[in-house]
Amino acid sequence: MSQINDYPNLFSLAGKTAVVTGGSRGLGLHAATGLLHAGVITLIITSRKADACASAVSSLQALFPSANVSAIPADLSNPAEVTRFVTAVTAQVPCVHILMANAGATWGAPLDSHPDTAFAKVMDLNVRSVFNLIREMLPLLEKAAVSGDPARVITVGSVAGLHIGNVGDHGTYGYAASKAAVHHMTKHLAVAMGPRGILVNAIAPGWFATKMASGLLGLSGGEELQAKVSPNRRLGRPEDIVGVVVWLSSKAAGHINGAVIPVDGGMHLVPASKM
Numbered sequence: 001m002s003q004i005n006d007y008p009n010l011f012s013l014a015g016k017t018a019v020v021t022g023g024s025r026g027l028g029l030h031a032a033t034g035l036l037h038a039g040v041i042t043l044i045i046t047s048r049k050a051d052a053c054a055s056a057v058s059s060l061q062a063l064f065p066s067a068n069v070s071a072i073p074a075d076l077s078n079p080a081e082v083t084r085f086v087t088a089v090t091a092q093v094p095c096v097h098i099l100m101a102n103a104g105a106t107w108g109a110p111l112d113s114h115p116d117t118a119f120a121k122v123m124d125l126n127v128r129s130v131f132n133l134i135r136e137m138l139p140l141l142e143k144a145a146v147s148g149d150p151a152r153v154i155t156v157g158s159v160a161g162l163h164i165g166n167v168g169d170h171g172t173y174g175y176a177a178s179k180a181a182v183h184h185m186t187k188h189l190a191v192a193m194g195p196r197g198i199l200v201n202a203i204a205p206g207w208f209a210t211k212m213a214s215g216l217l218g219l220s221g222g223e224e225l226q227a228k229v230s231p232n233r234r235l236g237r238p239e240d241i242v243g244v245v246v247w248l249s250s251k252a253a254g255h256i257n258g259a260v261i262p263v264d265g266g267m268h269l270v271p272a273s274k275m
C-alpha cells in the first residue's frame with residue numbers, strides 16, 4: 001500500500017513566497033487573494049501603475065495582516081524593466097516558490113486594418129516578457145525547490161489560444177496567436193525546468209468580467225449571451241481562478257507539469273458557429 005502523505009496539508013501554501021504579475025486587478029488580484037488565503041506569507045505583485053499597485057497592496061494587507069504584501073511597479077513589456085523587476089525581487093526575498101506570469105494585454109481590430117504595432121505589443125508583453133521573466137527568475141525558483149515539493153510557475157494563456165472564438169469584426173489575431181504561443185512555450189519550459197525542480201503549467205481562462213475582457217465581451221454579445229453559450233451556462237468567477245491557481249501551486253498538483261488547463265466551463269469545446 002502506498003504511503004499516506006500529509007493529506008490535510010495537500011492544498012496548504014503555508015509559509016510560501018509568491019510573485020504575481022498583473023496582480024493589481026482582475027485575475028491576478030483574484031489569484032493573489034487566493035494564494036494568501038491558502039497560506040502564502042510573502043507576496044509580491046507588480047503592474048505598471050504605482051497607484052493601482054499600492055491600492056491592491058493595502059487591501060490585501062488589510063485582509064491578511066500577518067502576511068508580508070508588497071508591490072514593485074514595472075512595465076514588463078520592456079525587457080530592461082523585467083530585469084529591474086527581478087533584481088528588486090531578488091533584493092527582497094531569498095527565493096520564490098510560486099510565480100504566476102499573468103500580466104497580459106489584448107487588441108481587437110478588423111483583419112484588413114489590424115496594426116502591426118498592436119500585434120507586436122501583444123506578442124511582446126504576452127509571450128516575450130513571460131519568457132524573459134521566467135528565465136530571469138530561474139535562480140530564485142531553483143532556490144525554493146525542495147525535494148518532493150517543486151517550485152511552481154503558472155502561465156496565463158487563454159481559450160483564445162485553444163479555439164477559434166467569434167469576435168466579429170474585431171479579431172484578436174495577435175492575442176490569439178500570443179496565447180497559443182504561451183501554451184506551447186509552457187510545455188517546452190515544463191520539460192526544461194522539471195529536472196531543475198520547477199513545475200510549469202498554463203491556465204487557459206474563458207470569459208471573466210475584468211477590465212481587459214469588458215470591451216470584447218460587449219462586442220461578442222455581452223455577458224448574458226456568452227454565459228448562455230457556455231456549456232455550464234455562466235462566465236468565470238474569482239473562485240474559479242483561485243481554485244486552479246492554489247491547486248497548481250500546492251502539493252496536490254506535484255505531478256502536474258506542462259499541462260494547459262482550460263478554466264472556461266467547457267467553452268473551448270463549443271464550435272464558433274454556435275457562439
Ligand SMILES: NC(=O)c1ccc[n+]([C@@H]2O[C@H](COP(=O)([O-])OP(=O)(O)OC[C@H]3O[C@@H](n4cnc5c(N)ncnc54)[C@H](OP(=O)(O)O)[C@@H]3O)[C@@H](O)[C@H]2O)c1
Pocket residue numbers: 021022023024025026027028046047048049052074075076077102103104105125156157158159204205206207208209210211212213
Ligand atoms: N478576463 C478574461 O476573460 C481573460 C480570459 C483569458 C485570459 N485572460 C488573461 O488573464 C490575464 C489577466 O487578464 P485580466 O482579464 O485580469 O486583465 P486586466 O484586468 O486588464 O488586468 C491586467 C493586469 O496586467 C497589468 N499589466 C498590463 N500591462 C502591463 C505591463 N506592460 N506590465 C506590467 N503589468 C501590466 C495591469 O495593470 P497596469 O495597467 O497597472 O499595468 C493589470 O494588473 C491576461 O494574461 C489575460 O490575457 C483573461
